[in-house]
Every structure is written in structure tokens, then in C-alpha cells.
Amino acid sequence: xxxxxxxxxxxxxxxxxxxxxxxxxxxxxxxxxxxxxxxxxxxxxxxxxxxxxxxxxxxxxxxxxxxxxxxxxxxxxxxxxxxxxxxxxxxxxxxxxxxxxxxxxxxxxxxxxxxxxxxxxxxx
Numbered sequence: 001x002x003x004x005x006x007x008x009x010x011x012x013x014x015x016x017x018x019x020x021x022x023x024x025x026x027x028x029x030x031x032x033x034x035x036x037x038x039x040x041x042x043x044x045x046x047x048x049x050x051x052x053x054x055x056x057x058x059x060x061x062x063x064x065x066x067x068x069x070x071x072x073x074x075x076x077x078x079x080x081x082x083x084x085x086x087x088x089x090x091x092x093x094x095x096x097x098x099x100x101x102x103x104x105x106x107x108x109x110x111x112x113x114x115x116x117x118x119x120x121x122x123x124x
Contacts, residue, residue, distance in 0.1 A: 002026040002113040004096050009118030012086055016122070020081040022096030022115060029077040030054075032098035036070060036081045037108060038120075040092040047106040048094070049081060059104050063089075086122045093117040 008020040022034065035050040049070040050059040058070055067086075072079040079096060097111035105111070 002029070002032065002098055004098065004113055004115035006094065006096050006115040006118040009094060009120045011121045011123065014087055014122055014124050016086050017082070017084045018086065018120060020083070020094055020096075020118060020120075022079040022081075024077040024079075024098070029098075030074045031100060032112075033101055033104060034070075034072060034079045034096060034098045035105075035111060036079075037095045037097060038090075038092035039095070039117075040089075043092075045095070045108050047108075050104050050106075051079060052104070053102065057104075059106075083120075086120075088122045088124045091120060091122050093119050 003025045005023045030053055036048040037045050038048050039045040047061050048064050051070045051072050055072045067084050069082040095115055095117045097114045099111045
């Protein structure tokens, strides 16, 4: 069992930056692939970025490439999502999730544990 708690969301203006954190407790965090997802009002939850167990290989959605960076500190059981040059269309609830596997997945159904989400609102 893994518990995930996101933090770092807030209200910012277009062009600003935010860093989200996902703190994990429970089972050994290093065994999990971790992903960030987001869900805007009226839309389906979508993949944002994912990071391997070691913190090496990463995956990004097209909209995140060049603006967002995912990283992890396994000693602190924490994964981060640095978001730069935020746009109003980035407004959403951001969730972190993990799966007990060595394989990346963009499919939300393949993730075992989820946090409660943190709201990011970007004004124009």
C-alpha cells in the first residue's frame, strides 16, 4: 500500500512557474513508476509526465515537452513536476500516481495508487 500526497498547486498568471510535489509513504517507493496526470473541468484525465524507478528515463505528453520537467528524489520518497511558462489551458487538478512495474504507461487504469490532487489555475 502506498499513500500519495500532492502539494504546490495554486493560482498563477500566464508565464509563471510552479513546482508540484508528490510525497509518498508506505511501501518502498523506489519500486514504482510514477506519473503525473491532470484533469480539467469537463475533460478526461490525461497523462502529463512519467518517470522511471531510477529517475532516468522519462516520458512527457506533447504539450508538456519543453515546459515541464519531472524528477524524483527516492531518498525523500518524493516526485516533483516543475512547470514553466504556464498557460491558461494548463488549468486543471494535477494528480500523481504510481504503478508497481518497470514499464511506463499512459493509461490511467494501469496505475495502482493515486493522490487526492492539487489545483493549478493559470489566469491570462
